[in-house]
Amino acid sequence: MTGVYVGMPAFPTAARAATRNAQLRANLTRATHTIRDRRARAVAELEDWEGLRQAGKAIKDETLAHLDDYLLQLEAKVTEAGGTVHWARDADEANRIVTELIRATGGSDDQPHEVVKVKSMATQEIGLNEHLAAEGISAYETDLAELIVQLGDDLPSHILVPAIHKNRTEIRDIFRERMGEWGRPAPEGLTDTPADLAEAARLHLREKFLRAKVAVSGANFMVAETGTLVVLESEGNGRMCLTLPETLISVVGIEKIVPTWRDLEVFLQLLPRSSTAERMNPYTTMWTGTHEGDGPKQFHLVLLDNGRTQTLADEVGRQALRCIRCSACLNVCPVYERAGGHAYGSAYPGPIGAILTPQLRGTASELDASLPYASSLCGACFEACPVAIDIPEVLLHLRERVGREAKEHGGHRLERAAMKAATYAMTHPAVYRAAENAAVRARKLIPKKVPFGAGKAWTETRDLPELPEQTFRQWWKETHR
């Protein structure tokens, strides 16, 4: 994955700051509860949501089992339809390919390279905007929420609503202060009403749509049998990017493939209801290669691996590749609601980020190793997921991996000491009994907070549980004579 988030602290440290930000928590609670309630109503409209969900799961599993075949079929169909397919092993390779393709479209000192972008998780994952900026290419986000994030020098914090952590007054201030630096300034006296903010963004973006020669997108789905790409969106900015510029470059993760149009039908029902709580998205754009006199003259598809093949090799972890990026798991997650998206340190926040990022990037860094623990394991994410990804199962699996790797490197000092003490007590019944009796006798003396060491951090936000008045053995003796 990208280096954009490299150096960010481990989840607990980043989350601690976020949980103290009352404004952020208020914004998140309001937004996630609104979306989750609407989603529940949209899902309840269908008689057999569970059947549809299981169908989505089965299609994705079958596709992943034969991914190599479907990818080759897709490549052949895209090429046949006039497009060009590029294969990118990792973020660096994908960024280099896109940069070269943009440079090949011309441009000069008088007319520097500019691209318009459709909201895309894959390009965030590889840090494309930052890479292009370093190469002197301006990339303009055209999705409203992505525009807010870009103008505010911020990072997205939600898959579907990247600026969920901002309220409309904060957005108005960003527009007033920053729009002029990027192009058309905000209108005089801009208010924070949604209609005014949307109109300011529309005017600002219009000139960029009309000027840009290159667009960069991702895709929600790729249909192998015809080589068709599909983008679902709500604002129409995607449609403008996908049809107006002369060159279209789409960067898409290799797992976004579905074999047939029949399979696509299932996901066109699952995704809108799970994400925006709609029966269908206002804009569904599909394109197959290029067509004379209609849409972009050149189409390039960059197929991105970037850790997906290694994820596919893991029998338990591979189910994360079923994800259709609906964000339903984020909206029901109590940890996300309190910590916000930035604490996850990657383009993928929330429960899906906690299982996908450590698989794509590995668990070598402190941040990535902390992500599988960013969960209470309540299971709400699993219930909400439209493709039935058992997120708690993968979290436990990854925790086991992190623990194993730590053990190979000697393990955590305190954990090692605790395990050693526990092993001794468990294998010496008399010692175990004596420790139990001593703990019960001293229960009144045990404080609710530990004033030092690792225990201090643990009890900062919770009390130590009270010990019972008698041990289990004492209770058993009393009640089972």
Ligand code: SF4
């Ligand atoms: S894991 Fe499931 S619920 Fe979460 S974003 Fe992916 S598809 Fe949606």
